[in-house]
């Protein structure tokens with residue numbers, strides 16, 4: 001069905017592979033359009049409990065937006081380009097189901113931004129991260145100036161964005177950009193292991209923690225008030241009854257997501 005991405009549903013985990021390995025999985029407009037459709041599937045397909053975004057091949061997660069498309073873009077078209085990216089990446093960030101980036105190589109420019117839009121990131125040992133846009137006379141435009149600052153702090157974010165230099169996986173780990181660094185061959189297994197744990201937890205509660213954590217970075221939302229609302233709403237769910245009763249009875253909770 002898709003031309004520039006590949007998808008696969010295994011054990012309720014939806015894998016999205018950005019699939020242009022000969023172009024380092026660069027995000028051209030076709031990839032962005034197909035990625036948006038795949039993200040829609042995460043929202044609508046009840047078989048999908050979580051998702052992993054990764055890149056095809058061993059060299060690149062995504063080496064950025066497709067630079068070949070830049071030469072003919074006007075400032076006006078630049079607004080449309082950035083807005084489309086913002087909408088798609090925000091939809092990843094706002095997904096009520098967990099979406100992890102499994103960074104299997106270069107995550108540069110739009111690739112680093114895509115990884116940052118995911119709920120968290122794990123990296124293979126050969127991964128490299130960077131926002132090299134200033135080398136092209138550009139700045140990050142898919143939310144990178146904001147998400148990088150939120151994730152690693154302003155000083156480190158500005159250093160990365162002003163030098164355009166890459167950092168390796170271990171530095172990304174030390175800087176808080178990724179949660180784990182694992183050998184390449186263990187990357188997908190690590191993602192599956194974490195998601196398998198999350199799948200045993202209460203799905204509505206998972207959605208609420210995502211919403212509240214995102215709100216911490218939304219200036220228009222009183223995120224503490226939101227936490228009160230989301231916390232209290234949990235008491236009206238069947239899952240809370242199941243979870244609390246199972247704890248008391250020393251049984252394993254089997255949640256229904258109601």
Ligand code: COA
Pocket residue numbers: 022023024026063064065066067068106108109110132133136138
């Ligand atoms: N957009 C378009 N094409 C890209 C690309 C991008 N962001 N990144 C890589 N490619 C293409 C290359 O042009 C090349 O195509 P070709 O074989 O038709 O010439 C192919 O992918 C392989 O890349 P190459 O540069 O030969 O591989 P490398 O191993 O020497 O270097 C990178 C890998 C990732 C370091 C290098 O490709 C790079 O710096 N890419 C651009 C990163 C960037 O600036 N991203 C931000 C964009 S806003």
